[in-house]
Amino acid sequence: MILAMIVAIDQNNGIGKNGDQLAYISADLKRFKELTTGHTIIMGRKTFEALPKGALPNRRNVVITRQKDYKATGAEVVKSMVEAISLCSDDQKVFVIGGGEVYKAFLHEADELYLTEIHHSFDGVDVFFPEYKSLGWKETFRQDNMIDEKTGLTYSYINLKSFGRFDCV
Ligand SMILES: NC(=O)c1ccc[n+]([C@@H]2O[C@H](COP(=O)([O-])OP(=O)(O)OC[C@H]3O[C@@H](n4cnc5c(N)ncnc54)[C@H](OP(=O)(O)O)[C@@H]3O)[C@@H](O)[C@H]2O)c1
Numbered sequence: 001m002i003l004a005m006i007v008a009i010d011q012n013n014g015i016g017k018n019g020d021q022l023a024y025i026s027a028d029l030k031r032f033k034e035l036t037t038g039h040t041i042i043m044g045r046k047t048f049e050a051l052p053k054g055a056l057p058n059r060r061n062v063v064i065t066r067q068k069d070y071k072a073t074g075a076e077v078v079k080s081m082v083e084a085i086s087l088c089s090d091d092q093k094v095f096v097i098g099g100g101e102v103y104k105a106f107l108h109e110a111d112e113l114y115l116t117e118i119h120h121s122f123d124g125v126d127v128f129f130p131e132y133k134s135l136g137w138k139e140t141f142r143q144d145n146m147i148d149e150k151t152g153l154t155y156s157y158i159n160l161k162s163f164g165r166f167d168c169v
Contacts, residue, residue, distance in 0.1 A: 001085075001088060001089055001090070001091055001092065001093070001094055002092070002093045002094070002111050002112060003085070003094050003096065003106065003109055003110050003111050003112070004093060004094065004095050004096070004110065004111065004112040004113070004114060005095070005096045005097075005103060005106065005107070005110045005112070005113050005114070006032060006035060006036065006095050006096070006097055006113075006114040007097075007098060007103060007113070007114070007115060007116070007129055008021065008022070008023070008025070008028060008115075008116040008118060008155075009115060009116070009117055009118065009129045010022055010117075010118045010120055010121060010122050010125065011117075011118070011119060011120060011121045012121055012125065012128070013128045013129045013130075013131070014121075014122055014125030014127070014128055014129075015098065015099065015100055015103075015125075015127050015128060015129050016098075016099055016100065016125070016126065016127035017122065017124050017125050017126055017127070018124070018126065019046065019050055020050065022118065022122045022125065023118060023120075023122075023148075023151055023153055024151075025116070025118070025148040025150075025151065025153060025155060026148070026150065027146070027148065028116050028148075028155065031116075031157070032097075035095070035114060036056070036059055036095050036097070037058045037059060038058060038059070039059060039060070039091070039092070039093045039094065039095055040059065040060040040061075040062060040088050040091045040093070040094040040095070041056060041059050041060070041061055041062065041094075041095050041096075041097045042062045042063075042064060042084050042088070042094060042095070042096045042097065042102070042106070043061070043062070043063060043064070043096075043097045043098060043099070043102060044063075044064055044065075044098065044099050044101055044102035045063055045064065045065040045067070045070065045072075046099055046101075047097065047098045047099040047102070048061075048063045048072055048075065054073055054074055055072070055073065055074025055075045060076070060088075060091065061074055061075035061076070062075060062076050062077075062078060062084055062087065062088065063075045063076070063077050063078070064077075064078050064079070064080070064081070064084055064102060064105075065077060065078075065079070066079060081105045081106055081109070085109065095114075096110065099127055100127035100128055100129065100130075103129055103130055104130040107130050107132060107135070108135070110162060111161065111162050112159065112160065112161055112162070113132065113137065113158075113159070113160040114157075114159055115156075115157070115158040115159070115160065116155055116156070116157055117155060117156045117157075117158060118153055118154075118155045119153070119154045119155060119156070120153055120154075135162065136162060136163055136164045137160035137161065137162060137163065138160065138161050138162075138163045139158060139159070139160055140159045140160065140161050141157065141158070141159035142156065142157065142158050142159075143156060143157040144156045
């Protein structure tokens with residue numbers, strides 16, 4: 001199983017505000033759909049509850065919560081990161097899709113990061129992606145200088161693969 005994380009971050013690693021995304025860039029949403037369709041997505045209970053139409057179609061949806069007997073229509077529910085990884089161990093590729101608490105829990109297990117870097121500092125950000133740069137990543141793809149016509153935001157796609165995590169053992 002390849003464990004990937006996919007996230008849109010601003011210049012300060014901000015990812016959310018008042019329970020919502022910082023921005024909706026339509027090309028990025030399309031890319032998210034293309035990358036994740038046919039695969040498993042793991043998300044925190046808060047991110048799941050913020051999905052406007054519930055579980056995302058054509059993907060295996062897994063929701064992580066500490067609540068007992070939590071029910072999520074169209075999704076499987078797990079109680080911990082270990083349980084999530086064990087449930088999905090036979091899946092080819094699994095995407096952790098947020099939010100902040102769940103990214104933090106899974107970061108050290110991640111093999112790949114799919115970043116959308118938005119070149120802007122948003123005000124009022126209250127959820128952040130964890131510090132990741134010090135962990136050791138190799139850039140495998142980069143697309144810069146894109147602009148979202150609707151919002152005027154510029155952004156880049158950056159794909160990273162983990163490497164060398166255990167070199168010092
Ligand atoms: N920019 C992006 O790409 C992106 C993507 C996704 C989300 N977001 C944003 O991120 C924000 C939500 O993030 P968040 O950190 O507040 O919430 P979250 O990570 O979506 O969900 C947190 C909840 O997940 C459960 N949980 C988290 N870690 C767990 C663990 N290790 N074991 C068991 N359960 C665990 C807990 O549920 P219980 O309380 O039920 O126990 C916890 O309250 C929103 O603003 C959203 O829009 C941004």
